[in-house]
Structures are given as C-alpha cells and as structure tokens.
Amino acid sequence: MRLMMFSKVVPLMVFIGFISIGCKSSKENAALTKIPTSVNNAGVGGNGNTGGDNSNPLGPGNPGDNGGNSGGTDIGGNPVEPLSIPENYREERNVFASVHFDYDSAELRPGDMGLITQVAEHLMQNPAHMLLVEGHCDERGTEEYNLSLGERRALSVAEELAKLGVTVSRLGTQSFGEKVPVSDSNSKESLAKNRRGEFVLFMPMTGVVELPQK
Amino acid sequence: MNKFRIFCLSIFTVVFLFKPTHVFAAEGDGGGRLVVPAEVRNKLIPVALVGFPPGVSSVLSFDLEVMGCKIVPEGDASFVVEGKIEDALVGKLSDKTGNVEFHRKYPGGTVRDQAHALSNDVIKAITGKPGIAHTQILFKMKTGARAEEVFLSDYDGHQPKALTSDKTLVGSPKWSPKGDEIFYTSWLKRGGLENTTVVRQNLATGSRDVMARYRGLNTGGALSPQGFLAMILSKEGSPDVYVAPPAWEFMKDLKGENLNRMCKTREEESGVSWSPDGQWLCFATRARGKRMLVKVAAQGGNMIRIPTNGVLNPSEPSWSHDGRWIAFTSQMGGFNVCVVPAQGGEAKVVASGEGPTWATNSRNLIFTRRGVNKRRLAIVDVPTKQVKILPAFDGSSSQPAWGK
Numbered sequence: 001m002r003l004m005m006f007s008k009v010v011p012l013m014v015f016i017g018f019i020s021i022g023c024k025s026s027k028e029n030a031a032l033t034k035i036p037t038s039v040n041n042a043g044v045g046g047n048g049n050t051g052g053d054n055s056n057p058l059g060p061g062n063p064g065d066n067g068g069n070s071g072g073t074d075i076g077g078n079p080v081e082p083l084s085i086p087e088n089y090r091e092e093r094n095v096f097a098s099v100h101f102d103y104d105s106a107e108l109r110p111g112d113m114g115l116i117t118q119v120a121e122h123l124m125q126n127p128a129h130m131l132l133v134e135g136h137c138d139e140r141g142t143e144e145y146n147l148s149l150g151e152r153r154a155l156s157v158a159e160e161l162a163k164l165g166v167t168v169s170r171l172g173t174q175s176f177g178e179k180v181p182v183s184d185s186n187s188k189e190s191l192a193k194n195r196r197g198e199f200v201l202f203m204p205m206t207g208v209v210e211l212p213q214k
Numbered sequence: 215m216n217k218f219r220i221f222c223l224s225i226f227t228v229v230f231l232f233k234p235t236h237v238f239a240a241e242g243d244g245g246g247r248l249v250v251p252a253e254v255r256n257k258l259i260p261v262a263l264v265g266f267p268p269g270v271s272s273v274l275s276f277d278l279e280v281m282g283c284k285i286v287p288e289g290d291a292s293f294v295v296e297g298k299i300e301d302a303l304v305g306k307l308s309d310k311t312g313n314v315e316f317h318r319k320y321p322g323g324t325v326r327d328q329a330h331a332l333s334n335d336v337i338k339a340i341t342g343k344p345g346i347a348h349t350q351i352l353f354k355m356k357t358g359a360r361a362e363e364v365f366l367s368d369y370d371g372h373q374p375k376a377l378t379s380d381k382t383l384v385g386s387p388k389w390s391p392k393g394d395e396i397f398y399t400s401w402l403k404r405g406g407l408e409n410t411t412v413v414r415q416n417l418a419t420g421s422r423d424v425m426a427r428y429r430g431l432n433t434g435g436a437l438s439p440q441g442f443l444a445m446i447l448s449k450e451g452s453p454d455v456y457v458a459p460p461a462w463e464f465m466k467d468l469k470g471e472n473l474n475r476m477c478k479t480r481e482e483e484s485g486v487s488w489s490p491d492g493q494w495l496c497f498a499t500r501a502r503g504k505r506m507l508v509k510v511a512a513q514g515g516n517m518i519r520i521p522t523n524g525v526l527n528p529s530e531p532s533w534s535h536d537g538r539w540i541a542f543t544s545q546m547g548g549f550n551v552c553v554v555p556a557q558g559g560e561a562k563v564v565a566s567g568e569g570p571t572w573a574t575n576s577r578n579l580i581f582t583r584r585g586v587n588k589r590r591l592a593i594v595d596v597p598t599k600q601v602k603i604l605p606a607f608d609g610s611s612s613q614p615a616w617g618k
Contacts (some may be wrong), residue, residue: 080449080469082429085406106482132407142543142568143582143613144386144433145498145529147399148446148453148482151431155451173430173448174409176401179383180360202406 083130083172089202095122095212096199099157100192103140106152108160116157119199120164122212126203132172133157134198138191139178150175157197258284258598259340262291265298270329276370277333277347280578280602282595283340295336303328307336315339326372346573350617351580352377352387352396353591356609364398366417369573369580369616371591371604377415382408386613390437393618394418397425397435397443412445426464434485438492442512444476446483446497453482455497457512476510477517485530488512489556490537496520498529498542507531507542507558521558525550528561530569536576543568543581551581553596565594565601573616582612 085091096119099112108116123129135154137146154173162168183190261283263271274295275285288294297305303325306317316335320328327348334345349369354362361381367374378384383401390396396415401408404427412425412435426432430448434455437443441460446453447470455476462472477483481500488495494509499517505527508517522528525544532541537556544552544561549568554561570579583592583603589612591604 080428082405082409082427083407087406089406091406140545142485142529142545142549144485144569145482147385147433148431148484151448151453152482155430155448159451172407172409174407175431176383177385179362179385 079169083132083170083202085130085202086204088205089130090205092201092203093198095201098196098198101153101195101197103138103191103195104149106149106156108156113160116160117164118212120161120166122201123161123166123170128204130170130172130202131161131166132174132200132202133161134180134200135173135175136180136182136194136196136198137178138194139181140191141178143177147175147177150177153195153197258282258600259293260284260286260291261336262286262288262294264288264294264296267299270297270299270303270325273326273329273370274333276602277330277345278336279600280370280593280595281333281337281341281345281347281575282577282598282600283337284600293336293340295332297332299325303332305332305335307339326368330368343575343577346575346578346616349573351591351614352389352617353611353614354384354387354398355607355611357381362609364396364415365607365611369593371607374607377417386433386435388436388615389617391439395437397437399433399435424464425458426470428470436486436488436495438488438495438512439490440492440512442488442492444486444488444495444497446486447473450475452480453484454478455483455486455495455510457495457514474514476514485542487531487533487540489533490535494533496531496533496540498531505529507540507554519558520554520556522552522554522561523559525552525561525563528552532571532579534572534576535574539572539576541570541572541579543570549584551579551594553579564596564599565592567592567594569613570594571614571616574618578616580614580616582614 097115099115100109119131123131133154135150137150141149151173154175158171158173161171181194183193259282261278263274263285266274279285292310294308294310295305297303302319302321304319307315316339318335320331330347333347337343337345346369351367351369353365355365356362358381360383362384363379364377364384364387365374366377377396380400380402382403385399387396387398394417396417398413400411400413402411409427410432411427412432413422414425415422425435425443426445426447428447428449431453432445432447434445435443443458445456445458447456449470456470456473457476458473476495477499479499483497483499486495486497493512495512496507496509499506499508507520507522507528509520510517520540522542522544525546527545528542530543533556534541539553540556541551541553544550548566550563551565551567551570552561552563565581567581567583570581572579577596578593579596580591580593582589588606589610590606591611591614592601593604594601
C-alpha cells in the first residue's frame with residue numbers, strides 16, 4: 001500500500017522539485033558560471049550547459065529504488081553525482097546525534113552502531129528522505145590532511161548505512177576538515193567532540209513525518 | 215548577472231590597478247667589485263642600512279632578512295646599503311672595504327616597489343641569485359563565522375585583495391604554472407548542498423569555471439606545466455588522486471570517465487604537488503597504518519615512496535621550482551615545516567609551522583603558523599632557518615601559495 005501511494009506522490013514531487021531547481025539555478029549561477037545545481041539537471045537547468053544526458057533530477061522515480069537517483073555505481077557506496085536536494089525540501093540537522101571518532105581514525109566505534117542503525121531504519125521507512133553525512137576533524141592535523149580524513153570518516157558512515165540496506169544514491173558525504181568545530185577550546189574533551197560525523201536529513205516540507213524519538 | 219559583472223570588474227581592478235607597477239631598470243650603475251666572503255651561503259649575511267627613511271628601511275629590512283641577511287650596525291656589517299629618496303629611491307651597495315657594487319635610482323611604481331627592486335638588486339649582487347621581493351602570494355583568510363575568501367597580496371603581506379566574495383568556506387588556493395590562473399576548493403552552496411567544488415579562476419578577467427563537482431570531496435586542483443590537472447576526488451567511494459588531461463572539461467565528463475585515476479586505496483590521499491617538469495606527482499597517503507609521501511609518474515603507475523627519514527606523519531608536499539627538494543609538514547605533537555631531497559632521504563626540520571610552499575628561488579618557504587585564535591603566515595629562509603612572520607591580517611590566514 002505504501003509503495004503504491006509512493007509511486008503516485010513521488011513523481012509529482014520530483015517534478016515540482018525539478019522545476020523549482022531549474023528556475024533557481026539560472027539566478028544562482030550568475031555568481032559563478034557553470035556550477036550545476038546538480039549534475040543531473042545540468043543540461044536543463046537554464047544555465048546553458050548541455051553536459052547531462054539525464055532529464056530527471058531524481059531518476060526514474062522507481063519506488064523500488066527508494067525514490068533516489070538511478071545513476072552512478074554502487075560499488076564504492078557512492079554514485080558520482082552530488083546529491084540533488086529539491087527546493088521544497090527542508091534541512092534537519094538535529095534529528096540524529098553525531099557519531100564520533102578516535103584521533104586520526106575513520107573507524108566507526110562499536111558504541112555508535114545503534115545510532116547508525118536507527119538512521120538506516122529511518123531512511124528505509126521514509127523513502128523520500130535523503131541524507132548528507134558531514135565529516136569533521138579536530139585541529140590536530142594539517143588542513144589538507146584533515147579535509148581528506150573528514151571525507152574518509154563520512155564515507156565510513158555512509159558505507160555502514162549502505163550495508164544496512166540504504167540505497168547509496170540517497171546518501172551524500174561532505175568533508176569540512178577542521179573548518180567547522182563544535183567547540184573552539186583546546187581541551188581533550190573539545191577535540192573529541194570535534195572528531196565527528198553529523199547527519200543532515202533532507203525531507204519534503206509538506207506531509208506528516210514522524211521523526212524518531214530521541 | 216549584474217553581480218557577476220561587478221565581480222569580474224573587481225577582479226580586473228585587482229589585477230590591473232594593484233599589481234605592483236614595473237620598476238624600470240635602475241639607472242646610473244656605478245660598477246664596483248664586491249668582496250663576498252666564502253661563508254656567506256649558509257650563514258646570515260650582516261648588512262647595514264644607512265640613510266633611508268623609516269618607511270623604506272622597514273621594507274628593505276624585511277626583504278633582506280627573508281633572503282638570508284641580518285640587519286646590523288654599520289661597524290658590524292659585511293655590506294652597506296646606503297640611500298635616500300630624491301624624486302625616486304636611490305640606493306648604493308658597497309662592501310665593508312668601500313668597494314661600490316652599484317649606485318642606482320629606482321623610478322616608477324610606489325616607494326614600496328622601489329624598495330623591493332633595490333632589495334632584489336642587493337641580493338643578486340651578494341648571492342648571485344635573483345631576489346623574490348617582487349613576488350605575490352595567494353592565501354585564504356577567515357572573514358566570518360563560516361566564511362573564508364581567497365586573497366592575493368605582495369609576498370610580504372602588503373596590499374591584500376580579495377579574489378573571491380562568496381562568503382563560503384574555501385581552501386587550498388594554488389597558482390597555475392604560468393601564474394595567470396588560480397585553482398581553489400569552494401564549499402559554495404548549490405542545489406541545497408555545500409558540495410566541495412574545484413574552481414579555476416582567471417586572474418585577468420575574473421571568469422571562473424567548475425573543474426570538478428562530483429559527489430563527496432573535490433579538492434587538490436594542481437595544474438602541471440603540460441596542462442594536466444591533478445585533483446583529489448572521492449566519487450568512487452574513497453579519496454583518491456585523479457588527473458584530468460589538458461583541455462578536459464568537467465561539464466562534458468560528468469561521470470569522470472576520462473580522468474586518469476592515479477591510485478585506488480581506501481586511505482585518505484591529500485596534498486598533490488607536481489614536480490616542476492610535470493613528470494611526477496607527489497602526494498600524501500598511508501600504507502599499513504603509516505602515513506607517507508609517495509610519487510606517481512604523470513601517466514600513472516606504481517606509487518613510489520619518498521622516504522622522509524627522521525620525521526613522522528608527512529603531509530602537504532610542495533616540490534621546489536629547481537626540482538631538488540620537497541617541502542612538507544610533519545606532525546609529531548606539533549607541526550613542523552620540513553625539507554627532504556626530492557628522491558627522499560634525511561628530512562630536515564626548518565621551522566615550526568605547516569603548509570609550506572616554495573618561492574621561485576627554491577630557497578624560501580612561506581607557511582602557516584598557529585597562534586592564539588589566529589593563524590598567521592610566515593617565511594623561512596631554508597639554509598639559515600631564519601623565520602620572518604608576516605604582519606597579521608584581519609582574519610585567521612593560512613594555506614599560502616607562493617607565486618611569481
């Protein structure tokens with residue numbers, strides 16, 4: 001039943017989202033030519049680029065695909081196009097707590113597995129939702145190294161979510177290196193808080209969504 | 215669109231109005247023969263400045279100390295630089311026995327430009343190598359809570375001008391080998407997402423192109439003399455090093471199928487730097503838990519380790535313009551700027567700090583030093599290890615890239 005409803009709602013939502021992105025991009029791109037809002041709508045986003053051969057920003061909208069992108073390979077757990085967030089989606093940063101990492105490590109801690117499972121379950125129960133995993137580091141690394149380490153951390157989380165059954169095309173990763181600490185202090189506790197993976201959930205603005213209880 | 219035009223115009227203004235005016239060839243060369251002590255190469259050279267107004271002598275002091283001199287009273291000096299401002303700066307270089315090497319006038323440009331030209335002449339006369347006092351640097355500066363911009367300034371930090379105004383995070387500004395373009399990483403928000411993007415910006419026109427915006431990490435952006443663009447991308451599920459062929463266009467290769475993948479590891483590669491001949495690409499990686507520098511041939515192949523004996527956790531390599539050295543950051547508790555022969559070997563710590571890049575003289579390095587709440591730029595003279603800290607900018611500044 002859910003799948004059937006989904007198959008009707010999603011294409012409409014996708015279509016609306018697509019139109020709004022298309023309109024917005026021409027204005028936004030004025031500041032920096034040739035940045036596509038996403039790879040998929042590059043060819044039709046009003047910015048004159050014709051590189052993309054896909055005409056639908058969220059793929060064919062096959063419910064079995066959880067409504068996500070169909071492009072990209074699943075092998076590395078990461079399709080090549082950036083996530084495309086429709087304009088009628090809102091960003092929720094505080095739905096899930098963050099996972100944390102040991103110094104100079106991108107290994108998931110056993111204690112965080114429950115949280116990651118919870119995130120995976122939420123995504124599977126809400127097929128229209130998309131997730132960005134942000135990777136962050138403490139400042140005890142060089143800037144360039146931390147940028148790559150932060151990405152490695154975010155990817156470790158995304159890989160685990162994929163293992164738990166989340167379609168990888170709904171998952172994005174982004175490193176911020178040491179640029180966005182939650183605590184500026186130099187204490188051991190602050191550094192530990194800064195070594196984290198944050199879950200940023202994107203969901204449609206309309207409709208009733210049951211967020212997991214904290 | 216208007217906004218973009220204004221942006222282009224501002225870039226244009228930056229480049230054409232604020233680029234140091236060419237200082238014309240010095241006039242009135244009084245040809246003497248300088249006596250240069252044999253030990254001059256690895257020791258600080260004692261130089262006296264005589265007669266200059268404070269505004270000029272501060273520029274000369276900074277320049278000469280950067281390039282391996284020590285400013286001393288006249289009685290202790292091996293060389294004396296004497297001069298004054300008439301309608302333009304006039305400078306004379308002599309050794310302590312009174313032999314005059316030159317006596318010149320420096321018309322054109324600002325007084326700072328004239329002083330830099332005199333510094334370069336002094337260094338050329340004493341060491342035989344061209345000076346770097348006329349060069350420029352790129353760096354990134356924090357301008358707000360979640361905002362950084364790419365800046366261009368004189369090498370000594372004067373005349374800083376913003377090259378971007380995106381009010382977003384940026385990183386890793388780098389020069390093209392010709393110095394006409396820059397590359398950097400931007401977190402500019404598009405499609406609801408601050409996906410990292412490698413951006414190329416033309417310095418003369420201000421026009422910008424997206425060089426990579428795949429899912430995940432897009433950074434690096436190092437151009438070889440032959441036009442190959444090295445980047446670090448995580449589009450296949452792990453940060454790896456990729457090389458785009460000359461004239462490659464991201465918008466025509468949105469899956470990246472024409473990129474040459476230089477490594478395929480689970481580890482987090484970082485910090486790409488080309489050898490000056492463009493034959494090798496150096497970067498930081500990890501093998502069996504150990505962080506190290508490696509190089510790969512430009513066309514691809516095995517990763518060859520560059521040993522950095524004596525220090526740990528190397529990252530952020532920078533290959534010198536003469537091809538002989540690789541500077542990098544080692545991390546053992548704090549951060550140290552180190553130098554190792556390009557083929558690897560015994561690494562030498564030259565300063566505390568991080569993120570070094572070479573000046574065109576392959577002798578000076580500019581790097582970042584962390585202070586209380588603020589990062590600042592500093593320069594080390596590698597043979598003498600003398601460090602000069604640049605004047606503080608308004609915001610925390612780091613990731614300097616030394617240009618021509």
